[in-house]
Amino acid sequence: MKKWTVILAAFLLLLSGCSAKETVKQPDKEKVVDKGEKNVEEEKENPYFFPLTGIGSEAKTDGRAIAVMVNNDPKARPQSGLHKADIVYELLAEGDVTRFMAVFQSEKPDNIGPVRSSRAYYIELAKGLDAFYVAHGYSEEARKLLESNYVDNINGMVYDGTLFKRSSSRKAPHNSYITYENVLKGAAKKKYSMVKSPPSFTFMSNEESKNITGSDAKSVMISYSRNALSNAVYEYDETLGKYKRFSGGEQTIDLDSKEQILLDNIFIIETAHQVVDEVAHKKIDLKSGGKGYLLQKGKAGEVEWANKNGRIVPMKNGKEVPFVQGKTWVNVVPTNPGLQTSVSFNVK
Template sequence: MKNWAVAITAVLLLLTGCNDKEKASDPKEPVKEVEEVIQEEVENELPYVFPLTGVGSEAKTDGRAVAVIINNHPKARPQSGLNKADIVYEILAEGDVTRFLAVFQSEKPDNMGPVRSARDYYIDLAKGLDALFIAHGYSEEARELLEREFVDNLNGMVYDGTLFKRASFRDAPHNSYITYENVLKGAKEKKYSMNQSPPDFHFLSEKDSQSITGDEANTVMISYSASGIFNSIYEYDESVGKYKRYSNGDQTIDYETKEPILLDNLFIIETKHQVIDEAAHKEIDLVSGGSGYLLQKGKVMEVEWKNDNGLIVPIRDGEVVPFVQGKTWVNVVPTNPGLQSSVSFNVNNLN
């Protein structure tokens, strides 16, 4: 395993009990309060839940997920649509360059991109989510999977200038975009169903998410190289109960709206990477499982990860660890020597 520098401070939680004298004065009153709370929770419970975020909804939450390869080159930042993704996977492509697989289901962004080329491990993740896979280009391994329809897909190599549009404010290959409207148009053209929902992840109730345990870690830096260009830094903002993200020191925001990327779960997994050709394409093991970290509510927990029928999930003591309701980012880092990477935690804010 790589040297993962971890500086973590344990926090003792002080619990205050109820006043015994108040209990004795009216033993029936606490029972009445509990009944009222239960009744209120039932009345407030929403009838539907989004499968990838666990967030409740008044309207039905079915519908197919869309998984888009998003460019993370500095010339492609800030990106469009990442703020509406339910799950984002950040994985190395070539060298120390990372790309995102952004998965949309609960929210549909108007515009997504810049869209970049596919690799086989991104396709495997999309397959596990039964998502419609969107990319512009491919490696040879990915091309073989796409051409035999291993997953339903739309590719900019086929639809450049039609479903995919080139932005004038950026240069190729950092300027390919697709709208959600064109995703639906392409799916209809290829007769892909958009009705089936992705499999559900496990989520904590809102009440249980307020009592998460673990070591305190307000910031974490995931370094993919010595240059720092593709460093991913996450900082917990206690005022909103979510994590902010930074790339090479700049906050990750949406290009159009300037809204910051805010997430509720950060899941870091370690796995074997192997360079397979002169172009530095990689084979990445997303099947065998391994070590990882799960960050929620400013706390970090050591976990294992498991591929559960195509879903990458955190495991502890043999059981799936539920996510906090909301958005999740998954950072994949190499275990093997020769590929520079590190993960470091800090109890202090960056600023």
């Protein structure tokens, strides 16, 4: 049992050991580069950069982002493709279970899923990135948005068994998958352009990332519910300079490759949630702004969040706070009970 020190409210939590049932594939040491070792001159050699990760590239990085709804029910874990997402947004769906919207632009996974149904607030996030939106199913509010072409999209309700395939190893609704190739086929079928890149977030240089300050945040737990179905734990790996993710006491890895989910920015925000019908569909405010935490390089800073032309960004003293170059996970928790109760840090 670890003693959890809670920012703004101290209490004790029991944290189960975090270990994956399946063998975790360790990152290739040659590929895991501490970007802090690169100097500024090396950074300037890359004429291009990916808009959602800030990572430099010698080749052009044009291309539309793809946003895919991914199931996070315990029966859907481990998922496929999340390790290649530039950004993952995690919000509550019905009940106590969260759902992911995984956004891909710099990397293209072979297989993505299990694909799950849409909600209006995820569509708003996809709209802010001008992303091609992929889901299997929808709430009534989401259906109206999709059928009005509010965002370019394909849905498994139309293409089940064609673009979307069912896995025999899992039961519905936890067995719908789509390949990246079929995502592009779907876009071509509906004559959507996939050329335009998403708007870019703000990123710090690798040199600047060496000087991040804040409270020690080697480990953080985010509680979405009392039954812990969707509770997430992030552990900072000093060697890799990245955060590992755990859920239900198991490390979040890719089903197919067994690769770890490794993250550079953990952005946690609180916002108003409202249950709107008898099946517990929610309305989530992603426009008004509010309190947040930003975890980078083992440090946590208190920030505000704002909606900037549809994108959720960290702010402090009226200025946008830059991300560390790399992958980002955004956790959205309800204002009630709020960050003080939902987020706890283990300083170690």
